[in-house]
């Protein structure tokens with residue numbers, strides 16, 4: 026079985042050098058200006074906070090274990106590969122933006138200025154990962170704040186870091202359970218909700234919410250179809266019987282004459 | 283020539299022309315400059331009124347088609363027959379316009395056919411796309427007799443007629459599926475949609491409210507066409523349609539109340555914030571007021587009372603869909619969204635297109651045929667007016683002869 030790849034982002038170790046974004050832009054051939062927000066040309070960006078001047082949070086696609094975006098895409102343009110990356114196929118996309126509308130982390134970006142637009146987001150360097158290589162951003166990180174590896178091993182390591190330095194981290198690995206788990210895991214010294222993380226997300230995958238309903242369609246069709254046909258049969262049968270009786274009556278009268 | 287043109291130019295016509303021109307200008311903007319230049323959409327707010335109104339409301343407002351088809355052909359309530367053709371026409375045009383609206387909103391509209399060959403059965407939108415595609419075909423078949431009759435193609439009509447019951451049942455099923463699925467689309471966003479609207483019962487609410495607004499649309503459209511074509515109103519029929527509407531509104535009111543209690547969301551009804559006000563407005567205008575009005579016989583019997591109530595139901599329905607797509611999403615997105623001028627003008631242009639097409643089709647095709655029969659019952663059946671039902675009776679008579 027293929028090991029699920031992941032990245033562990035330790036916010037306490039990030040020095041805000043932006044090396045990850047630079048490396049990403051080279052790897053994915055994106056314009057090399059520094060950007061502070063996710064955009065079509067920035068698959069990852071560092072967010073800063075007035076309240077915590079030395080805290081930097083790397084935003085990027087979380088590569089959900091059961092991705093909402095892949096579930097909603099009507100044409101299957103977004104898919105989760107066995108290695109972990111959630112990838113995008115522009116030649117399938119119809120531009121409906123349901124993926125953007127439904128992503129619980131507000132990740133996919135759209136090319137609003139183009140008349141031939143597409144979706145942009147981090148693809149977890151799928152080409153490198155497929156070859157067994159680490160992602161470009163993790164390789165570029167000078168402090169090890171972004172670490173690439175197998176998801177299970179990174180989770181164990183995160184627990185070890187928390188145990189080794191009690192009090193340094195808040196007691197949570199963000200991404201371990203959110204919407205059923207993600208491939209990007211965060212450790213933080215500051216409560217996550219204060220860093221713009223959605224901490225109220227449910228811990229089971231979102232796609233189940235719609236699948237539970239879609240699953241019932243065959244039943245609706247079978248029961249509904251039978252029901253409607255039955256109603257039609259009964260209501261029209263009544264008419265036919267009435268007509269037939271009238272006809273008989275008339276025949277009877279004709280006979281009497 | 284020009285004076286004659288000006289003389290014919292009524293207020294409504296001028297408004298129509300203005301709206302269509304503005305819509306056309308915005309269309310050029312949309313398809314030459316992209317969505318960024320023509321809309322106020324953003325990465326935080328990727329769906330606006332083109333989805334909220336043109337698609338969600340458009341599909342709902344066309345729900346009269348399957349409701350009436352079920353009443354007349356499945357439940358055999360033949361007395362509704364006189365209003366079935368205009369209703370099917372409304373639905374038919376409605377779905378065409380929804381598709382037109384979708385073409386504006388899709389970033390890559392030329393790829394829309396991908397949904398036919400690239401399947402993702404886990405996607406609600408995939409299911410909706412298929413249902414809408416198939417149901418549009420059904421509507422075409424349901425409306426075809428009107429065109430065939432115009433061109434006196436009675437043989438084809440008879441063939442179509444022999445398949446009419448399966449076609450209609452399939453149409454009702456497809457409508458049930460996609461009307462509710464438009465609500466299912468939002469089930470996957472539990473954290474995003476404000477809890478006054480987010481509920482696991484969204485699909486059911488979408489379905490029931492579609493039937494109620496379908497009834498209201500039947501009433502509205504009968505009124506408008508009675509004005510435009512100077513024909514009488516089928517008041518007794520419309521009163522019955524209004525009663526179905528009341529029933530559906532009742533069901534909706536009870537279910538939505540129980541749901542709020544069930545989810546312990548009742549306290550949200552009294553939190554002073556935008557969502558609360560919009561929720562109350564939607565419920566009072568679209569459910570409570572018409573419920574009170576229409577449950578009184580006096581109002582139902584009164585032409586303007588009936589008309590006003592129908593308009594309220596429609597406004598309330600539109601508010602509900604807009605609240606779900608816009609008001610209920612703004613909190614989570616952390617961004618407010620007000621549609622841009624081109625967004626408005628495309629939407630208004632599409633609506634105008636609907637009115638204009640209805641007017642001309644109704645004018646040149648036998649949409650209101652039964653009216654002729656009603657006015658002149660003694661007149662011998664002219665082949666021109668041998669309606670579908672005529673064919674029906676013939677077939678039946680043959681069956682009885684055979685016995």
Ligand code: SF4
Nearest residue numbers: 086087088089094128
């Ligand atoms: S974070 Fe959003 S875009 Fe990334 S995999 Fe999850 S749902 Fe998809």
Ligand code: SF4
Nearest residue numbers: 098118119121122124
């Ligand atoms: S915008 Fe493209 S990738 Fe996103 S859901 Fe629509 S078709 Fe799929």
Ligand code: SF4
Nearest residue numbers: 049147149150160162
């Ligand atoms: S994983 Fe690759 S694509 Fe994603 S942010 Fe890092 S370098 Fe960019």
